[in-house]
Amino acid sequence: MAAGLVISAPASGVGKTTLTLALARAWRNSGLRVQCFKSGPDYIDPAFHAAATGRASVNVDSWAMDRGTISHLVSRGIDADVVLAEGSMGLFDGVAARGVCGTGATADIAEMLDWPVLLVIDPSGQAQTAAAIAAGLRDYRAGVRLAGVVLNRVASPRHEALVRRALLDVGIAVFGALPRHAEISLPKRHLGLVQAEEQAEIGKLIDEAARFVAEHVDLDAVLRSAATWSPQPAASGVNVTPPGQRIALARDAAFSFVYPHMLEAWRAAGAEISTFSPLADEDPDPGADVCWLPGGYPELHAGKIAANARFRSGLRAFAETRPVHGECGGYMVLGTALTDAEGIRHEMTGLLGLETSFAKRRMHLGYRLAELAAPMPGHQAGARLRGHEFHYSTILAQPDTPLAVVHDATGAVIAETGSRRGQATGTFFHLIAEDR
Structure with a gap:
């Protein structure tokens, strides 16, 4: 007890x-x-x-x-x-x-x-x-x-x-x-x-x-x-499907916002996770079948990310044949460019057309309910995903096909729809669970 x-x-x-x-x-x-x-x-x-x-x-x-x-x-x-x-x-x-x-x-x-x-x-x-x-x-x-x-x-x-x-x-x-x-x-x-x-x-x-x-x-x-x-036996576990069998997960000071229950649920479902560091100019595990870029503080390391050619070219090569997904900061890095708080524009990986700026700060905060218009790793079109968004970037461009219809907690439709292009997808919200 x-x-x-x-x-x-x-x-x-x-x-x-x-x-x-x-x-x-x-x-x-x-x-x-x-x-x-x-x-x-x-x-x-x-x-x-x-x-x-x-x-x-x-x-x-x-x-x-x-x-x-x-x-x-x-x-x-x-x-x-x-x-x-x-x-x-x-x-x-x-x-x-x-x-x-x-x-x-x-x-x-x-x-x-x-x-x-x-x-x-x-x-x-x-x-x-x-x-x-x-x-x-x-x-x-x-x-x-x-x-x-x-x-x-x-x-x-x-x-x-x-x-x-x-x-x-x-x-x-x-x-x-x-x-x-x-x-x-x-x-x-x-x-x-x-x-x-x-x-x-x-x-x-x-x-x-x-x-x-x-x-x-x-x-x-x-x-x-x-x-x-004394805990009672739970009728069900976390309703999250792994995005793949072997997941290449970006993990360092720029990419560290991952809910622990998500990683545990992936592993419990039999998935393997291999980590790599974009800041150390590492590319995703070539044996992985999906790559996941979580959020973090990429705006504090934008210059280094832009300069790390091995990471950027390796991620682009990976995305030619396998899915890549980014959440919030990871989504920004999948985009075309990120402007930091000093107004300096840094080229990102270019897998998506998203362009964001921290020079023009605007807080985005709150729960999100997304209805997927197309599949993303681990989830089919039509899935209802619950998550949370919190960042201070401004969208300068989000030209790709929307990934989802996204609502805030009041039910209002918001502009941060996420994007998809080829094998790449991204969202501004951090996934917490899928509706059963």
């Missing part, structure tokens, strides 16, 4: 990830087996979770996944002592229209698993009002239980005392209060947290966070507040 707990907050940027990592590492250091999950379509936090626990973390998503898929993914915590699900945005933040089994809100996962919520509250610039916010979150939705609160970025002992008293007056437990401590903050980038693999000091950073949190939070009380949980 494991102890299950959801870590959430009233909003983004309050300290959910730092607290999750600190708790996970502190409990792991005490000898407990800790399993983490991420609620929502975040492909960066699971890598930090793995660094903290030594166990792979996966995403669970109520908008894109059905209950069977979520149960299947969460069941990986069956041998753990503690299971932590880190939320995204605020506790109840999701889209307006329900997806497969929810709106994508962290509260959906908390209610589905019947796990209590540990709230991270940042009371900067307020005192008793923090208690009103916590009480409102506690009472907002039946079926979502509040375990208690950890205060973050407390200004002084007097400030802490005011907030603690107000929370206790409304019957909310306070497990600890963290003073401001800039040394354990995690660096950010325009898509969110910098990736774990980019930080050489990540282990030291997490250890420092664990030490700091253990000094200020009653870890035993937090653990006692968690729900006793």
Whole structure:
């Protein structure tokens, strides 16, 4: 039996990830087996979770996944002592229209698993009002239980005392209060947290966070507040078909946004994955029957990608006889050109006519439901694919045949249709699951 707990907050940027990592590492250091999950379509936090626990973390998503898929993914915590699900945005933040089994809100996962919520509250610039916010979150939705609160970025002992008293007056437990401590903050980038693999000091950073949190939070009380949980057998697994039997997967600092559950599902279905690095001027495995370019930060490496002739020519040769698919950043690299934030235009592989620019920034964010007009690797025409889009590039040209009719979470048709030309296909959204 494991102890299950959801870590959430009233909003983004309050300290959910730092607290999750600190708790996970502190409990792991005490000898407990800790399993983490991420609620929502975040492909960066699971890598930090793995660094903290030594166990792979996966995403669970109520908008894109059905209950069977979520149960299947969460069941990986069956041998753990503690299971932590880190939320995204605020506790109840999701889209307006329900997806497969929810709106994508962290509260959906908390209610589905019947796990209590540990709230991270940042009371900067307020005192008793923090208690009103916590009480409102506690009472907002039946079926979502509040375990208690950890205060973050407390200004002084007097400030802490005011907030603690107000929370206790409304019957909310306070497990600890963290003073401001800039040394354990995690660096950010325009898509969110910098990736774990980019930080050489990540282990030291997490250890420092664990030490700091253990000094200020009653870890035993937090653990006692968690729900006793035993996973139920899942009726179904992840509904994702591998794009091929042997997959050449681009994998380096420019191509690293892959949902862990996708790779696991491919392997579980019998597919083999061979990785290659476009930044190291490597080309795809000639023995592969499909090539997959995930998203990442190609705009930060556009000059190097443009200069790597072996990669570009090798990918073009591969695409003459076998399918190549790109997601978001990978889609941009399959295009004709990418203009970076400084306005410098870099030639890409030219397998598609797409041209994008980061000099003209425009945020694209949200869930996507795509109805394929033509096949793409692993999926037939007519398939309904659920995914998520998040980037800041502007489309300068998208001249090829549209790959799909793509809707946002409200059902509105959007212009980011994806493209297909010959053996090459691409989408701006990152695939999460296919509708059953």
